[in-house]
Amino acid sequence: xxxxxxxxxxxxxxxxxxxxxxxxxxxxxxxxxxxxxxxxxxxxxxxxxxxxxxxxxxxxxxxxxxxxxxxxxxxxxxxxxxxxxxxxxxxxxxxxxxxxxxxxxxxxxxxxxxxxxxxxxxxxxxxxxxxxxxxxxxxxxxxxxxxxxxxxxxxxxxxxxxxxxxxxxxxxxxxxxxxxxxxxxx
Amino acid sequence: xxxxxxxxxxxxxxxxxxxxxxxxxxxxxxxxxxxxxxxxxxxxxxxxxxxxxxxxxxxxxxxxxxxxxxxxxxxxxxxxxxxxxxxxxxxxxxxxxxxxxxxxxxxxxxxxxxxxxxxxxxxxxxxxxxxxxxxxxxxxxxxxxxxxxxxxxxxxxxxxxxxxxxxxxxxxxxxxxxxxxxxxxx
DNA sequence: AACTTTGTACAGTTTTTACTGTACGTACTT
DNA sequence: AAGTACGTACAGTAAAAACTGTACAAAGTT
Numbered sequence: 309x310x311x312x313x314x315x316x317x318x319x320x321x322x323x324x325x326x327x328x329x330x331x332x333x334x335x336x337x338x339x340x341x342x343x344x345x346x347x348x349x350x351x352x353x354x355x356x357x358x359x360x361x362x363x364x365x366x367x368x369x370x371x372x373x374x375x376x377x378x379x380x381x382x383x384x385x386x387x388x389x390x391x392x393x394x395x396x397x398x399x400x401x402x403x404x405x406x407x408x409x410x411x412x413x414x415x416x417x418x419x420x421x422x423x424x425x426x427x428x429x430x431x432x433x434x435x436x437x438x439x440x441x442x443x444x445x446x447x448x449x450x451x452x453x454x455x456x457x458x459x460x461x462x463x464x465x466x467x468x469x470x471x472x473x474x475x476x477x478x479x480x481x482x483x484x485x486x487x488x489x490x491x492x493x494x
Numbered sequence: 495x496x497x498x499x500x501x502x503x504x505x506x507x508x509x510x511x512x513x514x515x516x517x518x519x520x521x522x523x524x525x526x527x528x529x530x531x532x533x534x535x536x537x538x539x540x541x542x543x544x545x546x547x548x549x550x551x552x553x554x555x556x557x558x559x560x561x562x563x564x565x566x567x568x569x570x571x572x573x574x575x576x577x578x579x580x581x582x583x584x585x586x587x588x589x590x591x592x593x594x595x596x597x598x599x600x601x602x603x604x605x606x607x608x609x610x611x612x613x614x615x616x617x618x619x620x621x622x623x624x625x626x627x628x629x630x631x632x633x634x635x636x637x638x639x640x641x642x643x644x645x646x647x648x649x650x651x652x653x654x655x656x657x658x659x660x661x662x663x664x665x666x667x668x669x670x671x672x673x674x675x676x677x678x679x680x
Numbered sequence: 681a682a683c684t685t686t687g688t689a690c691a692g693t694t695t696t697t698a699c700t701g702t703a704c705g706t707a708c709t710t
Numbered sequence: 711a712a713g714t715a716c717g718t719a720c721a722g723t724a725a726a727a728a729c730t731g732t733a734c735a736a737a738g739t740t
Contacts (some may be wrong), residue, residue: 323629324642327622330649333619343529343696357646358608364717374700379718395562400708405726425524432520436513443509452501453534456510460543463594464498469679470596477676489675490628490663493655531728550687560730565688586738587686 311408311470342388342417347373348381352390352406361403389416411492415481423478430471433464440464514543528574529570531653533559538576538592547580575602597678601667605647609664619650626650631668 332353339349354370355362362370365379382404385391390413394403407413414440443449449457480486518539525535540556541548544564545648548556553564576599580589588656593599629635642666666672 316642320636320639321529324639324646326626328646330618331622335613335653338615341529341607341611343527347698356649359645360640375716376701376718377699380576380699383718396590408652410653411659413654414660421527425527429520429524432516436517450502450506453510456502456545459545460510460514463542466594467521467596470600471678473597473678476601477672480676484664485675489671490659491664492659533728561686562688562731563729566729569688 328353334358342390343421344388345381345383347377351378351381352385355385355391355402355404355406358405361405363394363399363401363403365401367404378448389413399485410493411487415484415486416477419482422474426471426474426478431474433468433471436464437461437468503537514539516542528576529607530570530574531567532571533557533563537564537567538571541571541577541590541592544591547582547591549587549589551587553590574606575599597673598642601670601672604664606669612657612660612664614656616661619654619657622650623654625646 329342332350335353336346336349339352340346342354351367351371354367364375364378364382367382368375369371371378382391386393386404389407391404391406394405396403440457444454444457444461459491480489518536519544521539522532522535525538526532530538532646536554537557538574550561550564550568553559553568557564572590574577575593577590580591582589612643626643630640630643630647645656666675
């Protein structure tokens, strides 16, 4: 697990390895909530315990997986801002380490993933509202169609309200207001 | 799309169908954030516009999919509390309709999915902390191992803090406190 | 009690996703 | 300029997930 075997005995190494493995396992598993693969979650766990930034080759060795997989895994985590690329002079390999500010990770996740979902939804909903309103205003629309359209419109309006709320919630996460309501531990 | 063709002309039906389809498409797509399949997302969209609770057979007909798929899809949505089972006397089929309170849906999602993730993580982390503390207290642990263990312990403690925060955030969602910070629209 | 209808378990198939190995472009070294 | 090391694009393969059809248990009807 990337630990120097020279300076301690095999038994101690085993114990640390076992503890880490269990933590990595559960952290990795629950990362599926962020929509990442189990193995990408494990990669994250590996980086979490690494005492220094790691290269793709090192990750591949530890994970017993191809460098290609490490490359794609790391990129996923970069997109989620869960790991950072680190520069170290002298090395021309790319180095990566986890973002240890998990509050930041959490709020970034919403700012990235949820925001774009909310925006695209709102856009489509607004367009649908417009179109329905146009139809309701038209002479040619039958009474029966009016009924259907009005019910749809009401539903869509409700959905819009919800998405606007979600948008504001994401704002509150992005600008840290959320920590007024639910404070961090010191 | 489950609409009675008798009472309006084909053209009107086409228009409504097109509008709904676009909304269903985007709602369904973004439901992948909740970890559900695209087709389950579409099923949700279908139910969203349905003017009455639907049976599995009706869903299958509309979605052009097997009843088995509808059964599993609906169950997924039930687990997420995104649809409700509805009773209607006279019918011995199960009927389902969407939960229109999307605020509720959102907070339930966190209360269900995220809560269990947080709890399992905390449990494992606490256990790891205990074990590390025991090792640090032992005479047999080498200096080098102490260094490693102390660094791990610090990381795990940070993680614990974060999860406790998340736990409180989920509390705030569950009991509606979140709406004090980010109010619903009237 | 025999017959229907309904929902789902299960096995098999198709589709999608994850993963690997090779091949190559870029950039640094000599 | 030739050589080397690095990351990733791409194509192929392995693994996983989604979906279907059949079969059957449970509950209702005749």
